[in-house]
Amino acid sequence: MNRKTKEIFIKYIFFVFALVAIIVLAMIVFSLFREGLPIFRQVSVKDFLFGMEWYPTYDPPYFGIFPLIVGSFIVTIMATLIAVPLGVLAAIYISEIAPRVIKEILKSVIELLAGLPSVVLGFFGMVVIAPILQNVFDLPTGLNIVNASMILALMAIPTISSISEDALYAVPQEFKEASYALGATKFETIAKVILPAALSGVTTAVMLGMARAIGETMVVLMVAGGAAAIPESIFDSVRPMTASIAAEMGETPYRSLHYHALFATGMVLFFLTLTFNLIADHVSNKFKQTGSATL
Amino acid sequence: MDANIIIKLKNVNFYYGENRALTDITMNYRKNKVTALIGPSGCGKSTLLRLLNRMNDLIDGTRVEGEILYEDKNIYSPDLDPVEIRRKIGMVFQKPNPFPKTIYNNIAYGPKLNRVGSANLDELVEQSLKQAVLWDEVKDILNQSAMNLSGGQQQRLCIARALAMKPDILLMDEPTSALDPISTAKIEELVEELKKVYTIIIVTHNMQQAARISDETAFFYLGNLIEYNKTEKIFTKPDVKQTEDYITGRFG
Numbered sequence: 001m002n003r004k005t006k007e008i009f010i011k012y013i014f015f016v017f018a019l020v021a022i023i024v025l026a027m028i029v030f031s032l033f034r035e036g037l038p039i040f041r042q043v044s045v046k047d048f049l050f051g052m053e054w055y056p057t058y059d060p061p062y063f064g065i066f067p068l069i070v071g072s073f074i075v076t077i078m079a080t081l082i083a084v085p086l087g088v089l090a091a092i093y094i095s096e097i098a099p100r101v102i103k104e105i106l107k108s109v110i111e112l113l114a115g116l117p118s119v120v121l122g123f124f125g126m127v128v129i130a131p132i133l134q135n136v137f138d139l140p141t142g143l144n145i146v147n148a149s150m151i152l153a154l155m156a157i158p159t160i161s162s163i164s165e166d167a168l169y170a171v172p173q174e175f176k177e178a179s180y181a182l183g184a185t186k187f188e189t190i191a192k193v194i195l196p197a198a199l200s201g202v203t204t205a206v207m208l209g210m211a212r213a214i215g216e217t218m219v220v221l222m223v224a225g226g227a228a229a230i231p232e233s234i235f236d237s238v239r240p241m242t243a244s245i246a247a248e249m250g251e252t253p254y255r256s257l258h259y260h261a262l263f264a265t266g267m268v269l270f271f272l273t274l275t276f277n278l279i280a281d282h283v284s285n286k287f288k289q290t291g292s293a294t295l
Numbered sequence: 296m297d298a299n300i301i302i303k304l305k306n307v308n309f310y311y312g313e314n315r316a317l318t319d320i321t322m323n324y325r326k327n328k329v330t331a332l333i334g335p336s337g338c339g340k341s342t343l344l345r346l347l348n349r350m351n352d353l354i355d356g357t358r359v360e361g362e363i364l365y366e367d368k369n370i371y372s373p374d375l376d377p378v379e380i381r382r383k384i385g386m387v388f389q390k391p392n393p394f395p396k397t398i399y400n401n402i403a404y405g406p407k408l409n410r411v412g413s414a415n416l417d418e419l420v421e422q423s424l425k426q427a428v429l430w431d432e433v434k435d436i437l438n439q440s441a442m443n444l445s446g447g448q449q450q451r452l453c454i455a456r457a458l459a460m461k462p463d464i465l466l467m468d469e470p471t472s473a474l475d476p477i478s479t480a481k482i483e484e485l486v487e488e489l490k491k492v493y494t495i496i497i498v499t500h501n502m503q504q505a506a507r508i509s510d511e512t513a514f515f516y517l518g519n520l521i522e523y524n525k526t527e528k529i530f531t532k533p534d535v536k537q538t539e540d541y542i543t544g545r546f547g
């Protein structure tokens with residue numbers, strides 16, 4: 001085989017692999033829609049998305065997933081509120097402040113955290129955090145929004161911190177030198193030059209961390225409590241979409257209404273994570289073009 | 296100390312880890328003069344310049360011996376804050392390095408660190424840009440990104456940014472090496488103008504430039520100060536053969 005044909009051959013091999021990935025993905029999305037859309041013959045889109053009652057096994061059944069959507073959002077948002085400061089501060093500490101030894105230790109700890117199976121974290125939430133919450137706040141159950149948010153935050157921190165860290169490292173040394181040469185301290189340089197210059201990367205990190213949290217299933221299944229109702233306090237139980245799908249899918253008859261409703265819930269989830277990823281992509285592109293110039 | 300001397304180096308050695316980059320440097324810089332530092336690549340010009348505003352502190356494992364006196368105080372004495380020194384001794388780098396911020400905010404950055412009393416920031420920005428002869432070109436686009444300026448404009452912006460701190464001394468490390476001849480000429484004119492108010496120490500590889508703009512010239516070789524004298528003398532009748540060889544391009 002001469003060099004030319006070899007190159008063409010290699011090119012096609014890569015093309016085939018890329019094609020396989022895309023085809024598989026397309027098939028997944030296709031089946032998601034094929035199994036999910038039929039529910040809308042029985043229930044209107046509006047009643048499905050904004051209905052307050054999720055009683056899929058009653059007679060007649062109610063398929064309103066609004067409480068599930070709220071459940072997903074509330075744990076995701078609270079997890080984000082916890083994970084963003086911790087993840088970003090950890091990234092700043094690792095990339096700009098920590099002495100080399102501590103830096104290496106911290107990085108390994110965070111990698112370890114990223115490597116923990118979610119069932120282990122869920123278990124930790126059930127047997128360690130839940131009893132503490134229950135005793136300290138005198139609650140009927142420790143399996144609730146706070147617990148789920150804390151565990152989800154633990155899962156989002158490695159994503160947020162490692163992507164933010166890359167963004168911080170990528171800030172050119174020249175900016176830092178310019179800042180120091182103007183008599184800025186280390187903290188002024190971090191706050192006013194390094195962080196703004198890394199903002200697009202940090203924002204991307206946050207969006208990906210959120211996408212991770214909203215799609216996470218095992219943890220919320222184990223520690224969110226499972227109540228399909230709009231919560232009134234952060235100590236109430238919720239039933240995020242992922243938990244609902246995972247818990248109920250095994251018991252629904254094939255192609256029943258309930259089965260279709262769960263797939264439709266999956267569609268909603270798919271659109272949400274897609275949105276997060278698109279925003280992350282858009283933000284990083286936009287900042288790449290203009291710089292964080294107007295900050 | 297002679298009132299005309301603003302910085303005094305006494306037997307200064309400098310090390311990157313085990314490697315000595317500067318050997319026993321003793322020299323004085325005179326106030327309101329332009330001093331040019333010349334010498335082949337790697338001879339320690341940048342190292343020396345960065346020693347004067349303690350920028351080398353940012354590099355791990357460096358060590359200084361000897362004394363560097365600025366207004367009779369050793370700038371490496373433990374009770375002097377490097378941050379204070381860098382406010383008094385500004386720096387312009389080889390590669391223009393504006394912040395990815397607006398033109399206005401680039402200039403305002405230093406003063407806004409709010410340790411400089413700046414009653415009127417707008418005025419200070421205007422004044423600094425005028426001093427750097429950039430005002431007319433940017434006065435209508437102060438809120439646009441500094442990254443959109445040309446290389447020469449960016450470098451003048453960096454000079455204006457340093458001037459906004461109202462320093463005593465301006466250190467310039469090959470400020471024109473990345474610029475075209477027209478921008479270079481502009482910056483040289485600027486240096487001429489600035490020395491009325493500031494003391495300027497400039498590193499350059501361009502012999503004509505050193506001859507044109509400096510009052511005194513120091514020639515370095517392998518971390519040693521070989522010859523230091525009035526620019527005219529260095530460029531017409533240098534005392535040391537090495538200096539003459541370097542200036543006339545017969546080096547190596």
Ligand SMILES: Nc1ncnc2c1ncn2[C@@H]1O[C@H](COP(=O)(O)OP(=O)(O)OP(=O)(O)O)[C@@H](O)[C@H]1O
Binds near residue numbers: 311339341343354
């Ligand atoms: N950060 C650093 N770490 C270790 N050694 C360094 C560092 N910076 C410079 N050196 C060494 O110190 C010596 C002097 O370097 P310096 O940058 O001061 O030279 P220079 O005269 O400015 O050269 P040029 O004209 O190429 O800019 C060189 O041998 C260089 O390898």
Ligand SMILES: [Mg+2]
Binds near residue numbers: 341342468
């Ligand atoms: Mg240099």
